[in-house]
Amino acid sequence: MTKVRGTDEAADGPSPPRLRAPAHRVSPRAVAHWAIEALLLWGIGSGLAWGVAAWVRTSDWSGRPEWLVERIAWLPVVIGVAGVFMVAVAPVWRYRVHRWEVSSDVVYTRTGWFNREWLLVPVGRIQTVDTEQGWIERLLGLATIEINTASHTGSSEVAGLPVDVATGLAEVLARRAHDLRDDAT
Amino acid sequence: MSVAAPQRLHPLTFVVGAVRELLALLAAGATVLLVGGASMAFYFALAALAIGLLIHVASWATFTYTLFDDRIELRRALIGRSVKSIPRERIRGVDVSATLAHRLLGVAILHIDAGADGGEGTLNAVSRTEADRLRGLLLARTAPADGAGERDAGPPSRTLARMRRRWFLYAPLSGAYLLTPFALAGSLLGTLYNLGDDLGLITRDRLTRLGHDVVGLPPVVAAVLGVLLLVAMPVMSVVVFALFNWEFTVTARDGSIVAERGIVTRRSVSLERRRIRGVELTDNPFERAARVVRLGALVTGLGDAVHRGRLLPAAPRPVAARLAAEVLGPLPGPLLRHPPAARGRRLVRATAGPVVVGVFAATAGHAWVVALCAVLAVCAVPLGLDRYRQLGHAADAERFTLRAGSLRRRQVVIDHSAIVGWRLRQTLFQRRLDLATLDAGVGAGDGGYPATDLATADAVTFAASITPAWVTPFLETPTPTASPSHAVDTE
Structure with a gap:
């Protein structure tokens, strides 16, 4: 039942109930870390997407749904764009938050x-x-x-x-x- | 206190230990005798029985337990030697249970639970009085010097709650026991099949004939069977529920809460009072309509908490609330509603699944899938609305409470002192709506309990009101702008 009570009269007046940002940023090198990680992950991902798309278009397996064959070319594009975003934008964004x-x-x-x-x-x-x-x-x-x-x-x-x-x-x-x-x- | 000498388990232990083997071997022996007369196999069965009994006697003779001031030691010396030592200060719970065989012989199983780092030990079996004595000693571990005298006087135990017989009728509401007829029928059929197969009674011929018989049943008989099954479901659920929860009693004894239940296997679970961090009240829409609720305790370091932390399996809400107040303290209330913006989020969450699948189906041109998804999405609307309606939070000087969920609604009540950390989460969508989810980290139960979609300012205020010393240093200090008045309607 240890209740830590610090400053007794902390609640003087209606203090704006928002959390302020913590004092310290992380190291700027963290941006490089996140970017490298994302590059590896999304690089592999877009490679796989490319392979799957190529396979679906060229194979002569009759079980392919028609609507899938028409649109499969978009898959590597979507994954690629997301990957570029994750490598270029997200790490900086993350650095500003952390x-x-x-x-x-x-x-x-x-x-x-x-x-x-x-x-x-x-x-x-x-x-x-x-x-x-x-x-x-x-x-x-x-x-x-x-x-x-x-x-x-x-x-x-x-x-x-x-x-x-x-x-x-x-x-x-x-x-x-x-x-x-x-x-x- | 004097150091106790090593003690043996109850002499009848080897009987209960061997009961299962005995039954199996007797059945097998009888079958063999019937089928093949007193053949070689029969003598083998007899020999196996004798060896089994011998092993049980030997393991009883070589197993001892010793209760020291600071620990309990379990020694086993049958083939290898092993000593298990459980520090008494680590012991978090002592359960006493008894199967039918144990009860007939007047003995019980004592199970010692010492949390993740203390291990656990089982004494199978000791006499009932010894079980009670050990439980009292192991749980009342507070310095032997000051408590020795009181303990001899016998622990004053007080009944906090007792389950009424007619509450067993609530069993079908929970849904969990409704499938018991199927489980029973399945296991019965499986056993019959295995037995028949072993005896060579089942041939391809007979199976096909049986199949033809079943297919050839007149529709009337099939309908009657179906109706019977429908009737059997709630009836059997009540029966099974009653078997498990017969004479469910909660007593306060010596700093612990003891829950006893069961008819075939009588089980008693002791929860140390100072490790009870909170309680949870769970119900589903049917139970809510009948004003019935299940009560459980949130206990630090309790394994299998869902079953062992149970304080009332089904009871009218006022009874459960009264027991919760006895175990923990009065429930804080009334619950504050979450801001209206949260309603939209609940609706989106409820309907998102079918809508997304529906959109994909539409692009793929599957009309009937789209229709199905539309129906599901419409059905999800009342669910989302109810999920919003059930959101609530409240706090008083000692405890706080959070409520969420619709199909399985859960309200937790937790001691302020149980909190080990706060986590405030905000997705991009929540940020636009100025909402946030506050997770209270608690070292018991699920480990964390969310207050979903509070107004951001309220989430911070809520945390600050419960643990001011941890939160206030990190509040934004100046900006005396027009105060964003507390956006929660307090009805």
């Missing part, structure tokens, strides 16, 4: 691009803090911090941090989580 902040007792993050998520995880409820690096992240000197609580919904992830920031943050969070830990799982 932000993080660690106050004395709460980890506050904002993630997403098309859809957004604001996440507030109190340090006292953190169970584990992991640092992870995929191979693209290793090339770019980036790292991802995973903050886990007893609930998946209450678990957070900050991607695209410079390695030294990430390791330092993980260490601080783990130590503070240990100090503040209360039983409420």
